[in-house]
Amino acid sequence: xxxxxxxxxxxxxxxxxxxxxxxxxxxxxxxxxxxxxxxxxxxxxxxxxxxxxxxxxxxxxxxxxxxxxxxxxxxxxxxxxxxxxxxxxxxxxxxxxxxxxxxxxxxxxxxxxxxxxxxxxxxxxxxxxxxxxxxxxxxxxxxxxxxxxxxxxxxxxxxxxxxxxxxxxxxxxxxxxxxxxxxxxxxxxxxxxxxxxxxxxxxxxxxxxxxxxxxxxxxxxxxxxxxxxxxxxxxxxxxxxxxxxxxxxxxxxxxxxxxxxxxxxxxxxxxxxxxxxxxxxxxxxx
Amino acid sequence: xxxxxxxxxxxxxxxxxxxxxxxxxxxxxxxxxxxxxxxxxxxxxxxxxxxxxxxxxxxxxxxxxxxxxxxxxxxxxxxxxxxxxxxxxxxxxxxxxxxxxxxxxxxxxxxxxxxxxxxxxxxxxxxxxxxxxxxxxxxxxxxxxxxxxxxxxxxxxxxxxxxxxxxxx
Ligand SMILES: Cc1cc2nc3c(=O)[nH]c(=O)nc-3n(C[C@H](O)[C@H](O)[C@H](O)COP(=O)(O)OP(=O)(O)OC[C@H]3O[C@@H](n4cnc5c(N)ncnc54)[C@H](O)[C@@H]3O)c2cc1C
Ligand code: FES
Ligand code: FES
Numbered sequence: 001x002x003x004x005x006x007x008x009x010x011x012x013x014x015x016x017x018x019x020x021x022x023x024x025x026x027x028x029x030x031x032x033x034x035x036x037x038x039x040x041x042x043x044x045x046x047x048x049x050x051x052x053x054x055x056x057x058x059x060x061x062x063x064x065x066x067x068x069x070x071x072x073x074x075x076x077x078x079x080x081x082x083x084x085x086x087x088x089x090x091x092x093x094x095x096x097x098x099x100x101x102x103x104x105x106x107x108x109x110x111x112x113x114x115x116x117x118x119x120x121x122x123x124x125x126x127x128x129x130x131x132x133x134x135x136x137x138x139x140x141x142x143x144x145x146x147x148x149x150x151x152x153x154x155x156x157x158x159x160x161x162x163x164x165x166x167x168x169x170x171x172x173x174x175x176x177x178x179x180x181x182x183x184x185x186x187x188x189x190x191x192x193x194x195x196x197x198x199x200x201x202x203x204x205x206x207x208x209x210x211x212x213x214x215x216x217x218x219x220x221x222x223x224x225x226x227x228x229x230x231x232x233x234x235x236x237x238x239x240x241x242x243x244x245x246x247x248x249x250x251x252x253x254x255x256x257x258x259x260x261x262x263x264x265x266x267x268x269x270x271x272x273x274x275x276x277x278x279x280x281x282x283x284x285x286x
Numbered sequence: 287x288x289x290x291x292x293x294x295x296x297x298x299x300x301x302x303x304x305x306x307x308x309x310x311x312x313x314x315x316x317x318x319x320x321x322x323x324x325x326x327x328x329x330x331x332x333x334x335x336x337x338x339x340x341x342x343x344x345x346x347x348x349x350x351x352x353x354x355x356x357x358x359x360x361x362x363x364x365x366x367x368x369x370x371x372x373x374x375x376x377x378x379x380x381x382x383x384x385x386x387x388x389x390x391x392x393x394x395x396x397x398x399x400x401x402x403x404x405x406x407x408x409x410x411x412x413x414x415x416x417x418x419x420x421x422x423x424x425x426x427x428x429x430x431x432x433x434x435x436x437x438x439x440x441x442x443x444x445x446x447x448x449x450x451x452x453x454x455x
Contacts, residue, residue, distance in 0.1 A: 004329045008287040011307035011353055039310075039349040040330035052307070054354060080343075104420030106337055106344035106398065191419035 006042035013054040017061065017169065021142045023053045024165050031055055031167055033075060034111035036103065037119045061169065064113070070136075070172040079108035079116075079126075091133075091175055094182040094202070098125050101184070104192040117153070118168045120160045120223070123194040125186065127154065128218030130171060131226060132200040138170040139163070154223035180204050183282030185275040186219070189262075195219040196263050197271035199227075199251070199279040203234065210234045215247075215276060220257040220268050227251040230276060239284040248277035294355045296321060297365030305352050311345075312336045314352030315362060323363035323393050327422070334421030337394040338362050344401045363393035366400065376400060376438040385434030387425035394421050399435045408446040409439045 014020045023029055028050030032038060041047040055061060055075055062076035064086045071087040082099040085092025102108060102116070102125050116126040117137060130150050137148045139162055148161045155161060162168060176182070186198030197219045204212040213231040218224040230251035237243045257268035288307045295301065296319055303318045310329075315321045315338070327333035329348045336347040339361040366374050376399055379385065386392040395418070402409055402417055414435060423431060439445040 005310075005313075006308045008306065008308050010288040011290065011351070013354075013356075035349050035351075035354075036331060036346075039351075042308075043330045043348070056354060100416070104334070105401075105417050106334065106346050106420055107331065107349075109343040110345060110350065191416070 004043040004045075006039070007045055007048040009049055010051045011054065012051065013057045015057055017058055017140065017167075020053050020055055020058060021140060021165075021167060023051065024167060025142050026051050027164070029053050031118070033115035033118070034078065034107075036107045036111035037115065037121070055167070066175070067172075070174055073113050073171045073173065075112060075114040075167065075169050077113045079103070079111045079113060080105070082113070083108070087173075087175060089176055089178055090180045090182050090202075091173060094129070094176070094184065097182075098129050098184050098200070101125050101186055101188075101192075101195070101198075114168045114171055117171055118160065118162060120154055120158055121194065122157065122222055122224065123196075123198070123219035124224075125184075125195070125198065125200075125218065128198055128200045128216040128224040129184070130173065131224045132202050132214050132216035133173050133176075134214065135174070136172045137161070137168055138172065139166045140169045141166045145169075151226070157222040176202065177204075179206055181283040183279035183284075185278035185282065187271050187275060197257070197268050197275050199272065199275040201276070201279040201283045203239075203280075203283050205239065205284070208238050210237055210239055215251060215279070217251065217255055217272055217276070220255055220272060222258070225255065227254065227276065229254045234280075239280070244277060244280045244284065247280060248273045251276040290353045292353055292356050294358045294360055296360045297362060298359075303352065307351060307353050309352045310348050311338070311340075311350040311352050311355055311360075312347035314355070315347060315360070318352070321362050321364050325390055325393050327390065327394075332422070333391070333394070334398065335391050335394040337397045337421065339397055339401055342401070342404070344398050361397070361400070363396055366396060375441050376403065376435070379434040379438035379441070380431075383434040383437055384430045385426065386431075391421060391423040391425075395423070395431055395435075399438070402435065403439055403442060403444050408444050409435075410446040410448040411436075412448060414439075 030049035032052045032054040061074045063074040064077040082095040116124045135150045183201045186195035188195040201215045213234045215227040230247045233247040252273035257265045259265040293302045325335040327335035331349045338347045
């Protein structure tokens with residue numbers, strides 16, 4: 001392969017969020033967070049941003065902590081931080097289980113949680129997880145801030161609700177009480193590769209019956225999707241193997257997997273069934 | 287097309303380099319510092335040949351820009367052996383266990399393993415395999431690389447026997 005070098009750009013490393021937002025008013029400006037997705041695309045010259053706004057020198061964005069009853073994850077929270085639980089209860093454990101599947105250690109040291117949400121790869125573990133949890137994205141621009149719910153965030157292939165000039169400053173995840181259970185399963189050909197299919201399940205079980213359930217699928221189309229029908233199949237039921245099998249079957253039947261060079265659609269549908277079943281079994285194991 | 291002056295240390299030696307913003311950390315080390323031990327395989331983050339330590343953590347040096355290294359302490363393969371060329375424990379283990387053939391991937395594996403051996407947690411088989419999956423080697427088949435790192439960890443008393451590890455071996 002020929003040597004791959006990024007096209008020329010102007011580089012800025014502001015020390016404050018206000019400074020970064022001011023620079024992002026420039027039409028050609030792009031946020032540089034962990035660089036673990038942006039720099040490869042620049043090396044291929046699929047991206048040629050004229051201005052890079054490096055947010056790595058803004059200490060105020062480096063946090064992942066409980067705020068107002070939620071886990072608030074700032075734009076400089078690295079993937080690796082989540083290897084040790086950043087929240088008590090099931091949420092911290094869920095994120096610690098998921099992060100093991102996000103790329104590799106030397107990528108997790110730089111790559112950021114918010115960068116994954118902004119990049120919105122269809123096979124991003126964090127994207128599917130945020131959708132399953134019903135997280136909220138906080139966007140800021142030089143003119144103001146707004147919040148976007150996970151359901152409205154993912155708009156298409158590598159496309160989110162983020163507008164030009166905006167930065168994703170924080171993702172908020174609802175804390176999960178002790179009666180919440182979770183499961184995560186993905187299938188990828190090699191450890192650390194992007195998955196061909198994944199399922200994230202979060203459920204609240206009370207008195208032996210599933211009261212609330214959300215299942216998100218990733219890796220199968222342009223965006224992560226909620227498997228609403230599959231979740232419905234669980235609610236009000238005692239989580240037996242038969243109920244889990246029905247939910248997994250429903251997830252497979254209702255999703256719309258895409259074919260690409262890595263796998264035909266029907267293979268992905270089989271994987272959705274298997275991953276959903278695994279995630280639910282994990283969640284509901286005594 | 288901004289140009290920048292960057293100050294940092296490599297293997298403890300202070301450096302000051304003027305470069306274009308688009309210069310990657312890997313190219314800065316190789317071209318501006320003359321440290322060609324850091325290898326470039328894919329230049330887009332998948333192979334790990336370019337792994338170096340930045341402030342103690344492993345990083346793909348093809349995915350960081352040199353200008354971002356301002357104030358950082360960088361460690362590369364050139365810093366592992368003693369100044370007189372005596373190999374360290376890890377390097378010797380790679381030689382003893384045939385952890386390299388063509389050697390192209392070796393600097394990346396050595397820097398990754400250096401980090402693994404310096405962490406607070408002791409290393410076990412599961413953690414070793416999980417971490418090493420990060421880098422590609424087209425020659426060895428990986429088993430000898432695992433053998434080498436395991437042996438170095440044992441010699442340095444950083445190894446933890448684990449049931450899971452025994453089952454896999
Ligand atoms: C070999 C390899 C394997 C990988 N495997 C996986 C994997 O299995 N699963 C997975 O999920 N990811 C994987 N990744 C991608 C990695 O997780 C990235 O870290 C992540 O996708 C992007 O985060 P980043 O902080 O590196 O963002 P960057 O690369 O810095 O940015 C990515 C994009 O998002 C924008 N952006 C970043 N942060 C913000 C922000 N706060 N506000 C607005 N825009 C922003 C940038 O402008 C850019 O367009 C892999 C990467 C590599 C190189
Ligand atoms: S050259 Fe950097 S990961 Fe391959
Ligand atoms: S020894 Fe040849 S690539 Fe690893």
